[in-house]
Amino acid sequence: GVVSNDKLVFAKGYGMADLGKKTANSPATVYDLASVSKQFAAVAALAQVQKGKLDLKQGLGTYLPGLPAYAAKTPVENLLNMTSGFPDYDYDQQATRKALIGTLNAEEPSFKAGTKYEYLNMNYALLTYVVQKVASQSMGQVLEYSIFKPLKMTSTVFLSKLGQKIPDRAVGYAKDGDRWVKSVSDGPGVADGNVFSSVNDMALWARDLLRGSSVISAELQKKAWTSGRAGKDQTGYGYGFEVDE
DSSP, X not given: OEEETTEEEEOOOXXXXXXXXXXXXXXXXXXXXXXXXXXXXHHXXXXXXXXXXXXXXXXXXXXOTTOOHHHHTSBTHHHHTTOOOOOOOOTTSOXXXXXXXXXXXXXXXXXXXXXXXXXXXXXXXXXXXXXXXXHTSOHHHHHIIIIITTTTOTTOEEOOXXXXXXXXXXXXXXEETTEEEEOOOXXXXXXXXXXXXXXXXXXXXXXXXXHOOSSSOHHHXXXXXXXXXXXXXXXXXXXXXXXXX
16 A cells, blocks of 8 residues: 555555455455554553653653562653663563563563663563553553544454454465465564554554644654664664654
């Protein structure tokens, strides 16, 4: 899909969404966005900042009890711009709040917060629980009511639990010898991934951001689209968005 001058000027699907059902891909096919989900999580967090419920300069301990001292004093902002220095979590396990905090308590940080940049899923997994705490809603509800519904992204959903049915979902495949077999690796519940969307809906998201976000203020969008810094160096990563030319 290509958005230009506030219009979706090209949209097409290629290949097959489901080999078993012989379903072709189209602009309405719903895909696992994987780490593209992080920009939605970041905007959802900034929407809570705009409401006065979240302070990015506050330490994580303000919002999540049970953290070790190094994590408790790390500002929320360091999650958003990937400069926390935290250890990552085990992708083979469910990323529950208890499991994430357990990892932080069991392991040491790899660097002092704010001094280096390291792209890390742990940051946005933790951000999920911060947003849920301040919003008093699940991340799925926060995304639905603050972004998806206002922008009429009717095919876009957040995967909250295993087995959740997602209409028009493209099936993943891997090669097994001379045949293709279904390959799905869902890890629901945290917003380092788990947003599913289509070309048609992502065009609505892109148009809204390019006009100037209707979800967050121009000031907050500018911060999201400004490269963070680690020491004297720019990181090329804002809040959930890579920043490049």
